[in-house]
Amino acid sequence: MAVSVDEAVPTGPVRDHTPPARRFGGRGRSVLEIALLTVLAVVMLFPVLWMIETSIKENRDVYAIPAKFFDFTVTLDHFKDVFIASGGRSALSVSFLNSVVVAGVSTVLATVLGVPAAWAYSRFAVKAKKDQLFFILSTRFMPPVVVVIPIFLMYRQVGLIDTKLGLILIYTAFNVPFTIWMMKGFVDEVPAEYEDAAMLDGYTRLQAFWRFTLPLLVPGIAATAVFALIFSWNEFVFAIFLTSSDDVRTAPPAIAGLIGGTTVDWGLVAAASVVFALPVLAFAYLVRKHLIAGVTLGAVRR
Amino acid sequence: MAGIEVTALHKRYPDGTVAVDHVDLSIGDGELFVMLGPSGCGKTTTLRAIAGLERQTTGDIRIGDTLVNDLPPAERDIAMVFQFYALYPHLRTRDNLAFPLRAEGLPKAEVRERVDEAARLMRLGPLLDRRPRRLSGGEQQRVALARALVRRPRAFLMDEPLTNLDAELRADMRTEIKHLQGELGTTMVYVTHDQVEAMSLGHRIAILNKGRVEQIGTPLEVYDRPASLFCAAFIGSPPMNLIEVEVADGKLRSKGGLVLTPPPGLPRDRCLVAGVRPEALEVTEPGAERSVPARVVSAEWLGDEIIYVVDHGGQRDVRVRMPPTVRFAADAPVGLRHTGGTPAVYDVSTEELVA
Numbered sequence: 001m002a003v004s005v006d007e008a009v010p011t012g013p014v015r016d017h018t019p020p021a022r023r024f025g026g027r028g029r030s031v032l033e034i035a036l037l038t039v040l041a042v043v044m045l046f047p048v049l050w051m052i053e054t055s056i057k058e059n060r061d062v063y064a065i066p067a068k069f070f071d072f073t074v075t076l077d078h079f080k081d082v083f084i085a086s087g088g089r090s091a092l093s094v095s096f097l098n099s100v101v102v103a104g105v106s107t108v109l110a111t112v113l114g115v116p117a118a119w120a121y122s123r124f125a126v127k128a129k130k131d132q133l134f135f136i137l138s139t140r141f142m143p144p145v146v147v148v149i150p151i152f153l154m155y156r157q158v159g160l161i162d163t164k165l166g167l168i169l170i171y172t173a174f175n176v177p178f179t180i181w182m183m184k185g186f187v188d189e190v191p192a193e194y195e196d197a198a199m200l201d202g203y204t205r206l207q208a209f210w211r212f213t214l215p216l217l218v219p220g221i222a223a224t225a226v227f228a229l230i231f232s233w234n235e236f237v238f239a240i241f242l243t244s245s246d247d248v249r250t251a252p253p254a255i256a257g258l259i260g261g262t263t264v265d266w267g268l269v270a271a272a273s274v275v276f277a278l279p280v281l282a283f284a285y286l287v288r289k290h291l292i293a294g295v296t297l298g299a300v301r302r
Numbered sequence: 303m304a305g306i307e308v309t310a311l312h313k314r315y316p317d318g319t320v321a322v323d324h325v326d327l328s329i330g331d332g333e334l335f336v337m338l339g340p341s342g343c344g345k346t347t348t349l350r351a352i353a354g355l356e357r358q359t360t361g362d363i364r365i366g367d368t369l370v371n372d373l374p375p376a377e378r379d380i381a382m383v384f385q386f387y388a389l390y391p392h393l394r395t396r397d398n399l400a401f402p403l404r405a406e407g408l409p410k411a412e413v414r415e416r417v418d419e420a421a422r423l424m425r426l427g428p429l430l431d432r433r434p435r436r437l438s439g440g441e442q443q444r445v446a447l448a449r450a451l452v453r454r455p456r457a458f459l460m461d462e463p464l465t466n467l468d469a470e471l472r473a474d475m476r477t478e479i480k481h482l483q484g485e486l487g488t489t490m491v492y493v494t495h496d497q498v499e500a501m502s503l504g505h506r507i508a509i510l511n512k513g514r515v516e517q518i519g520t521p522l523e524v525y526d527r528p529a530s531l532f533c534a535a536f537i538g539s540p541p542m543n544l545i546e547v548e549v550a551d552g553k554l555r556s557k558g559g560l561v562l563t564p565p566p567g568l569p570r571d572r573c574l575v576a577g578v579r580p581e582a583l584e585v586t587e588p589g590a591e592r593s594v595p596a597r598v599v600s601a602e603w604l605g606d607e608i609i610y611v612v613d614h615g616g617q618r619d620v621r622v623r624m625p626p627t628v629r630f631a632a633d634a635p636v637g638l639r640h641t642g643g644t645p646a647v648y649d650v651s652t653e654e655l656v657a
Contacts, residue, residue: 125315193388196355202376202405212390 048277054270055079062267078271091246092272095254099276102164102250103232106171110228113172114179115221119209121180122187123195133184136177144174144237152241162243167250170238175228182227186220187213222287230280251276304366304456304489305331306352311361313347313513321347322358323513329491334483336492336504340536344513345493346461352491353459354378365456376405381450382459385466387442389434395445396421396430402453420448423482440471447479457489464499476502497537501525509533527646531653534577534646540609540621542577547647549574554647558615558638559594565644565657573650580623582642585610585630593637596620598630614638 053069054062061072083093120126121133151170152161160166190213198208240253249257255272258265306329313322322344329335337345350356352363354375363370370378381402389398399420403413421430424444434442443463450458460479464472480503483490494500500507501521509516509524509532517529528534534542547554547562554562554576562576586593599618602609603626610622610630620638630636649656 125317125319127316129317191384191386191388193384193386194390196350196353196375196382197384197388197390199355199375200353200380200382201402204374215392 110175118183339510
C-alpha cells in the first residue's frame with residue numbers, strides 16, 4: 001500500500017455557497033415564528049422593563065394596587081438617592097466605586113496573566129500539557145460556594161478578610177483559568193509561522209509574540225476580558241462572605257443589603273439595579289463586534 | 303552560500319515524543335536537497351532544527367564552517383518559506399519584503415534596490431502595494447519566496463511551500479522554484495510529503511521514516527533501488543510490487559512461477575521479497591512466450607495508461623502499468639511477463655535491501 005501523498009491538498013477552489021432558498025413555510029410559518037419570538041421576548045424582557053419602570057416611579061406608584069403600567073409620575077429621585085445621601089456620598093455609591101475597582105483590576109490581572117500563559121500552552125511542548133490544562137479547568141468545575149468557607153478561614157489567617165485586595169485576588173484566581181482556556185483557542189488560530197518568520201528576521205521569541213501575535217489577538221482578548229469583567233462585576237457569593245464593611249463592599253451585596261429590615265425601598269433597589277446593569281450592557285455593546293468574532297472565531301477551521 | 307552538515311541529530315520533546323531519532327545529512331553547497339517522508343517522520347523537525355526554531359536534544363548542525371547549535375535563528379543567515387506563507391498581515395507586499403532588511407538595519411537605498419530586484423525576479427510588480435489578504439494563495443506564496451530572496455541568505459529552507467496551492471499552480475511553482483534555485487545557485491533544503499515534488503525538484507532526496515533516514519540518493523537511485531521496503535512502498539504511484547521469491551537453480555522464483563534474474567551476492571537461506579516496478583511487468587494473452595498464468599482482478603483506466611491489478615499465484619495485488627491500447631476485461635485469464643532487468647531484493651526480516 002502506497003502512502004497517499006495528496007491528502008493534505010484541499011480539493012479544488014471553494015465555491016461560493018449562497019444560502020438555500022427556504023423550502024417550505026411561507027407566510028404561516030413566519031407569523032408563527034414572530035409570535036413565538038414575541039412571547040419569548042416579553043417573558044425575558046418583562047423583569048428588566050419592570051425594574052426600569054420601578055426605578056422612575058414615585059413611591060406611591062410603586063406600591064399602588066393594582067400595579068400601574070403606564071399612568072404614573074416620572075421621577076429621578078431614586079437615582080439621586082443611589083448616589084447622594086444626607087451629608088455627602090451614599091454608601092451605595094461607594095460600593096459602586098468598589099465594584100469598578102475590584103472588577104477592573106481583577107480583569108486586567110487575569111488578562112495579563114492568562115494571555116501569556118495561553119500563548120505558552122498553545123506554542124510550546126509542555127510536559128503533561130493536557131493534564132495541566134485539565135487541572136486548570138477543573139478549578140472551575142465546582143461552584144464558588146463550595147470553597148468559600150476554606151477561603152474565608154485562609155483569608156482570616158492572612159488578614160485579607162474585608163479588603164478589596166482579597167476580592168481582587170479571588171476574582172483573578174477564578175478568571176485566570178477561564179482566560180487561559182478561551183485565549184488558547186484564539187492563539188491556536190494564529191499560525192505559529194508568524195512568530196517563526198519574525199524570529200528568522202531577527203526578533204526574539206518574546207518580541208515576535210509582542211509585535212506579531214498579540215495585535216492579531218486583540219479581538220479575542222477583548223471578548224475574553226468582557227466575559228471576565230462580567231463575572232467579576234456580577235459576583236455575589238464571595239463578596240457577601242468575605243466583605244462586611246460599607247467601605248469595602250461591592251455593589252451586589254450592597255444592593256441585596258437594601259432588601260430586608262421592616263420596609264423595602266423598592267424604588268431605590270430598582271434604581272441601584274439599573275445603575276449596576278448599565279456599565280456591563282454598555283461595555284458589551286461597545287465590543288459587540290469583537291464578541292461575535294470571539295464566539296465564532298474558534299468554530300472556523302483556518 | 304554554504305553546505306549544511308547535520309550530525310547525529312536527535313530531538314526529544316519534554317512530553318517524551320521522539321520527533322527525530324537519528325539523522326545524519328551532508329548537504330552540498332548549491333544543492334537542492336529534498337527531505338521526503340510521511341507526516342510525523344521528523345522531516346519538518348529536522349528542518350526547524352536547521353533553522354534554529356527548535357533546539358535539538360543532541361547532535362550538531364553546521365552551516366558552512368560555522369557550528370550553529372547555539373545561534374538564534376536570525377544569526378544563522380538562512381531564510382525560510384512556510385506552508386502557510388506567514389506574510390505579516392498588516393504590511394503591504396513591499397513592506398513585507400523590506401521587513402527582514404530593515405530588521406537588519408540596511409540603508410534605505412539598498413533596501414529599495416533589493417526589494418525591487420526580488421519583486422522583478424518573482425514578477426510581483428502589480429502586487430507591491432497590496433496587503434496579504436488581497437492576494438491569492440499563489441501570489442502570497444510568490445511574495446513569501448521573494449521575502450526569502452531579498453535576504454540573500456546562505457541557504458533556503460522550504461517547509462512544504464506548495465502544499466496549500468491547487469494542483470495546477472503547484473506544478474507551475476515547482477518549475478519556478480527549480481529554475482530560481484538553479485539561477486541563484488543557493489543551497490536549498492526542501493521538505494515535502496509529495497513524492498512527485500521530491501522527484502522533480504531534488505538533486506538528491508532523503509527519505510525519512512520514524513525519525514530516521516531510510517535512504518539518500520538521486521531521484522533515479524531512489525526510484526530504481528529503494529533501500530528498504532518502506533522506501534519501496536513509498537516511492538512510485540502505484541508503488542513497487544513486492545513479490546515473495548525463493549532462490550532455486552540460480553534464479554528467483556515466485557509462487558506463481560514468475561522467474562527473475564537474481565542480483566549477484568544473494569544470501570541463500572532467508573525469506574526474500576523482490577521489488578518489481580509496475581512498468582517492469584507486462585500483461586499478455588494467456589500462454590504467451592515466457593509468461594506465467596495470472597488473472598485480472600481489476601483495471602484502472604487513467605487515460606494515458608491502464609493500471610492492471612492481477613492475481614498472480616495467490617498474490618492479488620500485483621500492479622502492472624500498460625499502454626491504454628492493451629485491453630483485458632476484469633476476471634479474464636491472462637499471462638504475466640517480466641520485462642525489466644535485475645530486480646531489487648529485500649530481506650523480509652530486516653526489511654532492507656540485500657542485493
